[in-house]
Amino acid sequence: MILKGFEALQQFLEKPRNIVVVGHRNPDGDAMGSTLALKHYLDKKGHKATVVVPNEYPEFLHWLPGSETTYRFDWQNTQSQKAIKTSDIIFLSDFNALHRVGSDMQNTLENYPNDFAMIDHHQQPDDVTYMYSDVNICSTCQMVYQFIEMNHDLDLINKEIATCLYTGIMTDTGSFRFRSTTSKTHRIIADLIDRGAENDKIHNKVYDTNSYNRLLLLGQALSNLQILPSYKTAYITLTDAEKKRFDFQKGDTEGVVNYALSLKGIIFAAIFIEDKEQGIIKISFRSKGSFSVNKFARTYFNGGGHDNAAGGKSDLEMAKTVTKFTSLLPEYQKDLEISYEN
Template identity: 80%
Template sequence: MILKGFDDLKLFLKKPRNIVIIGHRNPDGDAMGATLGLQYYMSKKGHKATVVVPNEYPEFLHWLPGSENTYRFDWQNSQSKKAINASEIIFLLDFNALHRVGHDMQKTLEKYPNDFAMIDHHQQPDDVKYMYSDVEICSTCQMVYQFIEMNNDLDLIDADIATCLYTGIMTDTGSFRFRSTTSTTHRIIADLIDKGAENNKIHNNVYDSNSYGRLLLLGQALSNLQILPAYKTAFITLTEAEKKKFDFQKGDTEGVVNYALSLKGIIFAAIFIEDTEQSMIKISFRSKGNFSVNEFSRKHFNGGGHDNAAGGRFDGSLEESTTFFKELLPSYTTELNNSYEA
């Protein structure tokens, strides 16, 4: 764990401040839950807090308390820049480096004259003045809870904060099934439920709100599934044409890679998604046991994340990306076979 400048940050926040809270590009449940939860907490402490995210987030997160007041940098550019320029400090949540917000927003943040405070659980964080970093914690939402706890303010957590933080912990732990889910996580979840998080409604809002097109897209993805038993690996592909065929919306591929990982005998899974808007192949990796997809993605696919969940990208065609991926696997045969008794 890295806890840098925490006492100075507490002193800085003793008086009301103008604060901006930022999540990463393509925000997920943890990013949205953490930013909104922290915004509510900071507002209760007397600060003016504004959430700015780089771009759109999935429809199944639009119900989160306070999401209607969030600025999107790509769409509400002038409002976002005005909020950033007026702020006295910026909190960076659920990402470890400025490039994770996208090129345009990164350029704006690099010109920011004041200080950053980072709360994040990804490896190899950028150096900023104030930092709470812990790669062992399952989600940034759990870290926000513990940040509030460090300030002796757990009594300030109401139903809205509890709902936001519960959502991020639930989504980033795969509904509490990943190895990073600890007894501490469950104790925090219990407290959030006691403080007003309605666990059944949150689960339904996130997981039981599929569109017809999303289910058809899932069927297409599963029909594209390829299994490489010699390497205990499976991967899925989706082309731009397939996405358009089933009216793809942001968030529709969330969690699809886990279907590949759920296969008996598979310990390494990936999904390769063609993204013509960003001129790249977007990749998600998942693993079981001690095979680090973070290291694999950092080394080969300009990405990173956690040991068992990471993302990456490939600049080329979909076919070239999967061919390159398959060519890498023989050199990892020993690691894959010894990683986990699947």
């Protein structure tokens, strides 16, 4: 764990401040849950907090308390820039480096004259003035809970904050099934339920509100599934044309890679998603056991994340990206064989 400048941050926040809370590009449940929970908490402490995210996030997260006040930097640029320029400090939530917000917003943040405070659980964080970083914690939302606890403010957690935090912990732990889910995580979840988080309703809003086209897209993805048993690996591809055929909406591919990892005997899974707008292939990696997809993504696909869940990208076309991926597997055959006992 890295805890840098915590007491100084506490002193800084003793007076009311204008604060911006930023999440990463393509925000997921943990990013939106943690940024909105921080906003509600800071507001209750007497500050004026605004959430700014780089771009749109999935519709199944729009119901989160406070979502309607969130600015999207890409199409609410004037409001976002004003909030940033008039802020006294910026909290960076659920990401470890400024490039994770995309080049346009990155340029703005790099020119920001005041301090950053980072709360994040990803590896190799950038150095900022105030930092709470712990790669062993399952989600940034759990870290926000512990940040509030360190400030002796658990009594300030109301239903809205509890709902946001529960959502982020639930989504980043795969509904509490990943190895990073600890007994402490479950104790925190129990406390959040006691403070108003309605676990059944939250799960329904996130996972059980599929559109017809989203299910058809899932069917297409599963029909594209390829298995490489010699390497205990499976991967899925989705082209831009396939996405358009099923009226792709942001968030529609969330969690699809886990279907590949769920196959018996599979240790390493990937999904390759064509993004013509950015001119890249977006990649999500998942693994079981000791095989680090974080190291794999950092080494070969300009990405990173956690040991068992990471992302990356490729500037090559789909076929060449897949060829590059499969050509690397023989080098890791022994690692994959011993990674996890089935």
